[in-house]
Amino acid sequence: MNPGEIAALTFDVFGTVVDWRSSLVREGEAFGRAHGLTVDWVRFADAWRGLYQPMLERVRSGSLPWTKLDDLHRMALDRLLAEFGIHKLSEADVDHLNRAWHRLEPWPDAVAGLTRLKRRFVLATLSNGNVALIVNMARHAGLPWDAVLGAEVARHYKPQPQAYLTTAALLGLEPRQCLMVAAHNGDLAAASKVGFRTAFVRRPTEHGPGQTTDLAASQSWDVVAESFIDLAARLGC
Numbered sequence: 523m524n525p526g527e528i529a530a531l532t533f534d535v536f537g538t539v540v541d542w543r544s545s546l547v548r549e550g551e552a553f554g555r556a557h558g559l560t561v562d563w564v565r566f567a568d569a570w571r572g573l574y575q576p577m578l579e580r581v582r583s584g585s586l587p588w589t590k591l592d593d594l595h596r597m598a599l600d601r602l603l604a605e606f607g608i609h610k611l612s613e614a615d616v617d618h619l620n621r622a623w624h625r626l627e628p629w630p631d632a633v634a635g636l637t638r639l640k641r642r643f644v645l646a647t648l649s650n651g652n653v654a655l656i657v658n659m660a661r662h663a664g665l666p667w668d669a670v671l672g673a674e675v676a677r678h679y680k681p682q683p684q685a686y687l688t689t690a691a692l693l694g695l696e697p698r699q700c701l702m703v704a705a706h707n708g709d710l711a712a713a714s715k716v717g718f719r720t721a722f723v724r725r726p727t728e729h730g731p732g733q734t735t736d737l738a739a740s741q742s743w744d745v746v747a748e749s750f751i752d753l754a755a756r757l758g759c
Contacts, residue, residue, distance in 0.1 A: 523719055523744040525757045530693050531639055532648035532671070532686075532718070534704035535656060537728040539636075540626040540663065543567055549622035557615065561606055568730075569605075573598035578650060578679045588677055590652035596620045623651070624658035629725065633664050635750020638759045640666050648672045648689045648702065648713075650679050669693065681712030690718070703753065707740040714743075721745035723753055 536542050550563030577594040580586040599620050603611070611619075636645060646669040647656050656670045669692075673679045676688035690697045697717030704710050705725035714720050720743040726733055739746045747753035 525642075527699065528643060528701045528719060528757075529695050529699040530644035530646055530690075531701045531703055531721075532646050532689055532713075534680075534702075534706060534709050535647055535649035535651055535659070536626075537725055538703065538705040538723060539632050539665065540628050540659065541728070542571065542623070542626050543728065543730060545626040546570065546622055548627075549619070549625065553615075553619055553622075557611065559608060561608065564730075566602065566606060569602055570595075570598055573601070582679050582682060590674055591650055592620070592623075592652050592655055595623055621658075624655050625662050626659055628663045628665060629750075631749040631751050633666070635752075635754050636666050638754035639750065639757065640668070642757070642759050643701075644668045644693060646671050646689065646693060648680070648686065650685075680709060683712070683716045686713050686716050686718060701744070701757075706736050710743055711741065714741075719744045721747060721753060723747050723750065 533539055546567035547563045550561065550566055553559070554561050554563065577598055581589055599616065603616070639645060645667055647667055649656055649672040651672065652674040653670050659665065660667055671689040671692055673685050675692065676685045678684035686702070687697065690700050693700070698719065700718050701721050702710055702713035702718040703721045703723060705723050705728060707722065710720040710722060722739040722743045722745070724738070726737050729735065745753065745756055747756055
């Protein structure tokens with residue numbers, strides 16, 4: 523792949539740019555201390571993320587009308603609060619916990635790598651996160667996006683083709699001018715099918731020390747990198 527043919531880098535966010543698991547555990551532990559709760563927050567975080575794809579699939583399948591991710595997270599959270607025996611929280615407290623997804627911390631290389639990449643390329647999100655969530659996360663974590671696009675703007679959740687195609691179209695680009703950056707082989711496969719170029723960045727601890735998925739590139743993606751710093755170097759930034 524010739525980097526000169528690429529105009530924009532589009533990014534998966536959860537797991538690729540930010541460390542959702544450690545962030546949710548920290549948020550949960552702080553919330554537990556503030557409210558006198560004894561909860562296994564590692565298990566809670568994993569269970570919350572475990573409901574992510576099933577909730578998205580309800581929208582993709584049409585069993586739920588279009589619902590933004592904040593609201594899907596809240597539906598999952600309400601279920602988990604009951605399952606974990608957490609009761610008598612105020613609406614404001616539950617809303618604060620749900621917005622933990624707005625306060626996720628970046629991987630250590632993310633901000634520096636994005637800053638280098640931004641010198642040469644347009645940087646846009648191509649995330650299932652809704653716009654307010656991604657904007658608030660960017661402000662919290664210092665993520666230098668040029669545009670916040672993806673599922674809510676396209677009204678389709680990845681890996682539906684429209685999520686990718688709408689993002690490219692709104693940037694005024696052909697899919698082949700966009701490089702999809704993700705730590706998930708499935709995301710890259712879906713992007714590749716509609717003409718995006720692809721970059722795999724390894725995040726081997728996204729799901730914790732026992733992670734078994736996405737430990738390596740499963741196909742010959744256009745770029746394979748160990749970090750955003752490595753990605754920047756490989757793209758001549």
